[in-house]
Amino acid sequence: MRVERLRVVHIIGGGELGGAERHILNLAGFLDPRRVALTVCCLFAAPFVQVAREAGIQALAVPMRHKLDFGVVTRIVELVREADLVHTHGVRANLLGRIAARLARRPLVTTVHSLLRMDYPTLWTRLPNALAERLTRGLTRRFIAVSRQLAEELIREGVAPARVRVIYNGIDVEAFQPCRPRDQVRRELGYGPGIPLVATVARLHPVKGHRYLLEAAQRVVQARPEVRFLVVGTGPGREALEAYAGQLGIAKQVRFTGFVADVASLLGAVDLVVVPSLWEGFGLTAVEALNVGVPVVATAVGGLPEVVRPKETGLLVPPADGEALAREILWALSHPVEARAMAERGRAMVRREFTAQIMAHRTTELYFEVVAGW
Numbered sequence: 001m002r003v004e005r006l007r008v009v010h011i012i013g014g015g016e017l018g019g020a021e022r023h024i025l026n027l028a029g030f031l032d033p034r035r036v037a038l039t040v041c042c043l044f045a046a047p048f049v050q051v052a053r054e055a056g057i058q059a060l061a062v063p064m065r066h067k068l069d070f071g072v073v074t075r076i077v078e079l080v081r082e083a084d085l086v087h088t089h090g091v092r093a094n095l096l097g098r099i100a101a102r103l104a105r106r107p108l109v110t111t112v113h114s115l116l117r118m119d120y121p122t123l124w125t126r127l128p129n130a131l132a133e134r135l136t137r138g139l140t141r142r143f144i145a146v147s148r149q150l151a152e153e154l155i156r157e158g159v160a161p162a163r164v165r166v167i168y169n170g171i172d173v174e175a176f177q178p179c180r181p182r183d184q185v186r187r188e189l190g191y192g193p194g195i196p197l198v199a200t201v202a203r204l205h206p207v208k209g210h211r212y213l214l215e216a217a218q219r220v221v222q223a224r225p226e227v228r229f230l231v232v233g234t235g236p237g238r239e240a241l242e243a244y245a246g247q248l249g250i251a252k253q254v255r256f257t258g259f260v261a262d263v264a265s266l267l268g269a270v271d272l273v274v275v276p277s278l279w280e281g282f283g284l285t286a287v288e289a290l291n292v293g294v295p296v297v298a299t300a301v302g303g304l305p306e307v308v309r310p311k312e313t314g315l316l317v318p319p320a321d322g323e324a325l326a327r328e329i330l331w332a333l334s335h336p337v338e339a340r341a342m343a344e345r346g347r348a349m350v351r352r353e354f355t356a357q358i359m360a361h362r363t364t365e366l367y368f369e370v371v372a373g374w
Helices: 019-028 048-054 072-080 091-104 123-139 148-156 182-189 210-223 238-247 263-268 284-291 322-334 336-353 356-372
Strands: 006-012 036-042 058-061 085-089 108-112 142-145 164-166 197-201 228-232 254-258 272-275 296-299 315-317
Touching (some): 006 072, 006 356, 019 036, 019 048, 019 085, 019 284, 019 356, 036 048, 048 058, 072 091, 085 091, 108 356, 142 148, 142 356, 182 263, 197 210, 197 263, 197 284, 210 228, 210 238, 210 322, 228 263, 263 284, 284 296, 284 336, 315 322
Parallel strands (some): 006 085, 036 058, 085 108, 108 142, 142 164, 197 272, 228 254, 272 296
């Protein structure tokens, strides 16, 4: 029997607004409702469930009381039984979603957004999560890797190539545009039009490489004291990073903004975006920056070189190298015409390769393929 419309349940932690959550928002906005009915199930009570609802997505929370609260599986099974397919994001959602899908006898797709060993750098957090992932990985019918590099990592870890599909993250290129004038945003931040502004947008987690950006910032302001840095995002690392900026003597030149709702307008108001990650599954911030025509300096890790192509759409540096990062930041600020030309080429590339329409189309094709083969 041919299925015309699939009911798909996405399961995600939803305790933050990171790349996986932004991925679901972009995907949901471009899925054809005549072919896919999407529901999001969050394992945390906030904040993503409310954000998803405000975006018009059917969303509910099945909050875990603690990390070992497997009692929520019963509720997830009830939800999954009403669906045709389950789609999971993240280690905890993978574990619970796979168990629920097996009990409900439903096929499951997993999107891999990052490397587990980078998300959990300490041994005592990495080992149990790695074990849970390995033990249940066989319950996933297909893996979506958001970059070629991630796909290669999965295959190296033993996943059969036929079970892996590369589907790049995509954004709504028309909607993700500044909605406030550049000068207005700068005034709100307290900076005049002539102040060079460098920004990074990421959760404050060690894998995002903020420490090396701060080390680069120290070198940059020594050469150009007028440059200012914006660290945009939230996370458990904020206090330590603020303290480190103080130790480096650059507390006045670096502003930690916390959460910013209108990221597009903020990006449109800066001169350069830096992605200093130690690992990046894809590089959504780089795509967003290029989409608004802002030059990008990034580390040559994970999927970032698939977006930031050296000297073509941006500049790449080795990871964990504050000196190299500072050198390329200074070059970009000192060569604005060349840097903007790379950003314009990047904007054209984003519209060819990294749109939410392309992502939604390819994801829908995979959904029907998996259900047909179940």
